[in-house]
Amino acid sequence: MNLKILYILLFFLITICQKNYAQTRDMIPKEFVESMQPKVESEEWYPLNHSKNEFSVKLVKDRLEIEKFKAVDKCELKIQGGTLIGINKGEFGGQLIFQPNDSTKQAIKISKGNISFIFNYKDKIYFITSYAHQVFSTGGLFELERINNDFIFKLLVDFEDAPFAFTIYNDTFLVATFENFYIVKDFKKELIFKNTFWYSLYPNSIAVLNDKNIFIGMRSGIAKVDLTKRTLKFYKNDK
Template identity: 55%
Template sequence: MIFKRIILVLILLPSLTLISCGQTPFSIPGEFIKTSPPKVGSDEWYVLNGSQNEFGVSIVNGKLDIKKVNEVNKSVLKIPSGTLIGVNRGEWGGQLTFKPSDTTKKNIDIKEGNIKFIFKLENKIYFIEGLAHMSYSGGALFELHTTGEKFTFTQLVKFEDAPEAFTIYKDKLLIATHKNFYIVKDFKKELVFKEAFWSSLYPNSIAAFDDKNVFMGIRSGIIKLDLTDKSLIFYKYKE
């Protein structure tokens, strides 16, 4: 079941810092308890879905950092001639827009869609869009082409459900969708986790130390993923 929700772009709030893990890079603090992943739709899963706590993960000074997070509905990327702005309003739509540095010029609407992320990789610009609403879930990765202030785009990878979190890891992208997890290399996707328990628990961030230690923040806790043997461990936050 996909719940009605505005899916927004994550922002970490320093004032809500929960933990900086201390002794080893992968230490899991005591506030999180190793728990069997619940079945989607079970009573245990509904408790997680109803949690008011969402956690983001990142790597700070070489160690895993976990924060409670809030969200905004905008992603931005500055380029020499101005700023690319992606807006995601969930079921109410969104837009990719270019705002010129020259304030005498008008903004340029590039593409309608729920823009989740805008990023540069090897001097090229990419964006990811996605939407999970009612029975629909989907999205795609695009390359953005710029010539002066003219913009076109090419779809490179299509996803069968909505992308929600991503990171650049070595020469590939790690992308968590509404209920799956992909590795994208050379713009070819590999499905690593399918129909996972985090459906409607809204992945928001990914921190990758190596192939065996990939962490993901979700509503109600964090997940440790091992991409080599395709296993996972769920650490539930003690409410």
């Protein structure tokens, strides 16, 4: 290859990389500083784990917004005739119930267990369970079906860890668990990152701009995932 052409290609490659980096850096507020991923239970990790600052992420018109996270212990989904209500009390348990619109009718208890998410997807109903306490962590994705006044459910995906943050992007489920990161396509899970630095930093939200810019809110900062390169970065805010 001509040396001049090689230099031109190299120049364009560097320019594209710089542009992509600048785009990402412009999205993230300056108070969030790219940092080394701390080793779990190291001196660098403990202050992050004990911090009272927790951040959630969302996209508004392709702009990343980071806010202080406010924990909730209930999720809801309105369906025909009433509302599905999922309760998550952490180590104290939870449940999934159906509350009829007709106030003269009693609520129907569907399932025990911590319910973190209830959602519609392609005209079907799904829910995600999550439980993490000390060294035990588990959770799963379930399909819920209503037959007359009865509800039945079946397990589709066992995460073998507690899902804490979830979103749907291009028909793919993105799930940040207590210490891992999964993608689920056609209800088949793929483990992308295992034993991550965010163990006990409690991921709480996921915002997706594209495959290169996936942001996860958590205690003490945010993470950025690039699925094209399978890379993970940590942006710390310990103020």
